[in-house]
Amino acid sequence: MHKDKLRIKTIGKVLTARRVDFDPARHDDRAGWLQKVQETTDLGARDITDLESGVRYNYGEDTVTALERVYRLRPGTLGPALQGEGGLVSDDGELLVDPLAAPEPVEEQLLRFTAALRASVEHLPEQEAAHVMTHALASAEARAFFVIDTKPGSRRRAS
Numbered sequence: 001m002h003k004d005k006l007r008i009k010t011i012g013k014v015l016t017a018r019r020v021d022f023d024p025a026r027h028d029d030r031a032g033w034l035q036k037v038q039e040t041t042d043l044g045a046r047d048i049t050d051l052e053s054g055v056r057y058n059y060g061e062d063t064v065t066a067l068e069r070v071y072r073l074r075p076g077t078l079g080p081a082l083q084g085e086g087g088l089v090s091d092d093g094e095l096l097v098d099p100l101a102a103p104e105p106v107e108e109q110l111l112r113f114t115a116a117l118r119a120s121v122e123h124l125p126e127q128e129a130a131h132v133m134t135h136a137l138a139s140a141e142a143r144a145f146f147v148i149d150t151k152p153g154s155r156r157r158a159s
Contacts, residue, residue, distance in 0.1 A: 007084055007099070012144065014096050015071050016052045024074075042067045057082040091120030113140075 019027045026032040030052065034045050043066050050056040051067060059067065064079045071078075072091045080086035081097055088097035117136055121129035 004084060005054070008057050008082060011081060011088055011097055012054030014054045018071055018096070037070050041070060043067065043070065
């Protein structure tokens with residue numbers, strides 16, 4: 001993945017996690033977050049979806065200002081962060097994305113994903129937790145194969 005795409009995807013992941021932290025019960029899914037955002041701003045669903053999915057980096061000045069407000073970011077940091085010209089900083093001064101940091105190795109991402117998945121099911125009975133984890137992993141695998149299959153010139157390797 002090109003480093004610019006990786007940076008934008010990282011920002012999207014960080015902002016998705018940030019909105020979930022604001023209110024895990026209401027903002028765990030994008031629909032709950034979109035409802036809250038649309039009650040208080042003129043932002044569209046596509047603005048939020050594109051940002052959190054990391055598919056776009058060019059937003060108008062008013063949109064960037066509104067996004068900074070809803071994600072509780074320091075004013076003036078989202079635009080430069082998306083352009084690779086600065087770090088993404090929370091409104092309380094925490095550096096959320098460091099533009100100089102090396103990308104997280106895939107192995108560490110997998111360990112973090114697995115740990116988060118385990119933590120999300122720890123309150124469930126053992127059999128139900130195993131069921132959820134099995135389906136989550138199968139979904140991740142299917143999504144990875146979809147990406148491989150839809151990338152121009154790619155061919156899935158035989159198992």
